[in-house]
Amino acid sequence: MAGHSADGGAPWVEPERERLLRRNRELSVLNTIAEGLNRAVDLREALHTALVLVTDLLGLRTGWVWLVDEQTAEPELITAQHLPPALRDDPSRMRGMCYCLRTFLRGDLSGAANVNVVECSRLQGLIAGTEGLHFHASIPIYAGPHRLGVMNLAAVDWRELAPDELQLLSTIGYQIGIAVERPRLHARAAEAAAAEERLRLARDLHDALAQSIAAIGLHLETADALLEGAPQCPRVAHEKVRAALRLTRASLQEVRAIVHNLRSPALGSRPLPEALRALATEYARTYGLSVEVRGTAPTARLTPMQESQLFRLAQEALTNVAKHAAAHRVWVRLTPGPHRITLSVRDDGRGFIVGRPAAGPAPGGYGLKSMTDRVRLLGGVLRVRSQPGRGTTVTATVPVEGGES
Numbered sequence: 001m002a003g004h005s006a007d008g009g010a011p012w013v014e015p016e017r018e019r020l021l022r023r024n025r026e027l028s029v030l031n032t033i034a035e036g037l038n039r040a041v042d043l044r045e046a047l048h049t050a051l052v053l054v055t056d057l058l059g060l061r062t063g064w065v066w067l068v069d070e071q072t073a074e075p076e077l078i079t080a081q082h083l084p085p086a087l088r089d090d091p092s093r094m095r096g097m098c099y100c101l102r103t104f105l106r107g108d109l110s111g112a113a114n115v116n117v118v119e120c121s122r123l124q125g126l127i128a129g130t131e132g133l134h135f136h137a138s139i140p141i142y143a144g145p146h147r148l149g150v151m152n153l154a155a156v157d158w159r160e161l162a163p164d165e166l167q168l169l170s171t172i173g174y175q176i177g178i179a180v181e182r183p184r185l186h187a188r189a190a191e192a193a194a195a196e197e198r199l200r201l202a203r204d205l206h207d208a209l210a211q212s213i214a215a216i217g218l219h220l221e222t223a224d225a226l227l228e229g230a231p232q233c234p235r236v237a238h239e240k241v242r243a244a245l246r247l248t249r250a251s252l253q254e255v256r257a258i259v260h261n262l263r264s265p266a267l268g269s270r271p272l273p274e275a276l277r278a279l280a281t282e283y284a285r286t287y288g289l290s291v292e293v294r295g296t297a298p299t300a301r302l303t304p305m306q307e308s309q310l311f312r313l314a315q316e317a318l319t320n321v322a323k324h325a326a327a328h329r330v331w332v333r334l335t336p337g338p339h340r341i342t343l344s345v346r347d348d349g350r351g352f353i354v355g356r357p358a359a360g361p362a363p364g365g366y367g368l369k370s371m372t373d374r375v376r377l378l379g380g381v382l383r384v385r386s387q388p389g390r391g392t393t394v395t396a397t398v399p400v401e402g403g404e405s
């Protein structure tokens with residue numbers, strides 16, 4: 001009876017041993033593929049290793065791998081082994097869509113049950129140069145819901161794959177999918193980090209320099225008007241030119257600090273309330289405004305990042321007051337709460353309709369966005385309240401780490 005061992009053992013012993021042997025072999029194949037994928041220095045090499053191992057596993061010689069290009073969505077032949085001459089010698093035969101790729105991209109080749117053996121549309125109708133190959137099994141390569149590509153394994157005959165084989169091939173498809181997706185994810189993370197860094201730099205440059213350059217312009221304009229109106233009395237004009245020079249030097253220092261990715265010298269090692277008071281004095285002097293700073297920050301609970309972002313925010317809000325508000329008085333308030341801290345900048349100026357872009361030749365519009373981004377970066381919210389003729393209040397509320405109860 002089939003399955004009986006020579007020593008008269010139970011009939012299930014032989015199939016059970018076969019099953020275990022096969023399972024062992026499958027595990028060792030998966031392990032070898034995982035090792036090959038890990039060891040390979042680039043994706044092509046990794047996929048080639050996987051292809052060789054899988055063709056071995058199925059007792060086949062020939063196979064190839066397509067990956068779908070992320071940008072163009074076009075299939076690209078990444079690797080192939082032992083292509084029959086009909087495909088190897090005519091590169092056009094291995095370009096573009098075919099039946100199995102179309103099926104895959106439609107989403108009809110999604111799992112083990114669908115790893116099927118199909119008649120290869122690239123070999124269809126060919127007689128010479130096919131080495132008898134006319135069918136192939138297609139293993140979809142997925143990473144989560146992303147369709148990455150297909151591995152094709154060519155065979156002479158159509159044969160139904162056993163459920164175990166289908167399961168193993170699907171697992172291999174997922175293994176390969178992870179190997180393909182991993183470097184792409186790294187590349188995407190690096191791109192996102194670079195984009196975030198560029199944005200931060202743009203924000204810092206804008207907030208550090210826009211107001212200094214606006215102030216320099218204002219000083220020089222005043223000096224020019226004074227020299228034109230009363231050239232015999234240049235003392236005040238000199239003062240304005242000197243103030244412009246002071247700001248130019250400070251701006252240069254800021255640019256250097258940003259370029260060297262140092263902490264802003266404007267904030268320096270001072271705690272936030274002190275830095276805000278110095279900022280207010282500078283604005284009051286430069287723009288002839290009355291700027292009052294109230295409140296304290298639970299400095300020990302604010303990270304350097306929170307301090308510098310809030311400082312920059314105040315800087316931009318004050319610059320907006322100076323540029324747009326025609327205000328007399330400004331109030332800067334720092335209000336620590338149990339779980340969050342609030343920074344507000346209020347003015348008694350002309351106000352504006354929030355959300356409506358300013359008219360005029362240079363509507364600008366980077367400052368409010370940069371303030372919103374800064375606050376969002378800290379996990380907080382920015383509110384801008386304003387009405388024409390009723391002044392403007394910009395309020396940033398950000399959570400404080402380990403807030404008191």
Ligand SMILES: Nc1ncnc2c1ncn2[C@@H]1O[C@H](COP(=O)(O)OP(=O)(O)OP(=O)(O)O)[C@@H](O)[C@H]1O
Pocket residue numbers: 210320321323324325347349350351352357358363364365366367368369392
């Ligand atoms: N305190 C304010 N008083 C009156 N209007 C203001 C005030 N703050 C902002 N605005 C209005 O909101 C608009 C948008 O401000 P935002 O800071 O985004 O851009 P900007 O100051 O014009 O240019 P940028 O900041 O890019 O140099 C301003 O152009 C102005 O019309």
Ligand SMILES: [Mg+2]
Pocket residue numbers: 316319320364365366367368
């Ligand atoms: Mg602005």
